[in-house]
Amino acid sequence: MGRGIGPIRHEAAGGVDPQRLVKGFVFRLIPPRPDFAFTMTDAERSTMLEHMAYWTRLAEEGQVLAFGPVNDPSGPYGIGIVLADDPGTAELIRDADPAMASSHGFRTEIAPMLGVVTPNGRFDSR
Structure with a gap:
């Protein structure tokens, strides 16, 4: 008890470098309106x-x-958990999203x- 958690490094087996640090990011896709999931136009559905x-x-x-989509009572939104080396890579993933x-x-x-x-x-946060 009281012991801090040090850096968590990737521990997967199979040829992956255990010293390679990978960061996790949570993405939240917020639609243009609260009822979007239920009122999409054909163009929005295609997107x-x-x-x-x-x-x-x-x-x-x-x-x-x-x-996947989250059915929040205040309005659905999308969520994703992404592994990326840095915030810039996470932003590139976002920018390439058709939505x-x-x-x-x-x-x-x-x-x-x-x-x-x-x-x-397990993946480090730093």
Whole structure:
């Protein structure tokens, strides 16, 4: 008790350098209006399908640990947990998202995680 947690390094096996530090980031995709999930236009739905394909590809590549819509009573939004080497890389992921490149008025909040634990290992926050 009282012992601080030191740096957590990636501990996955299989040829991955255990000293490589990876940061986790939480992405929150905020739609242009609170009822967006229920009132999408055809153009917005098309953009969301592109957005889903983009995030699915990132998940298949191992950059995204999880993503999906959150049914918050105050209004649904999207959430994603991303592994990136630095905030700049996280911002590049955001900027390439079809939802963010669209003219529909989405916003994204990105916050660094203090640490990330997955079935494949633990990742440092620094």
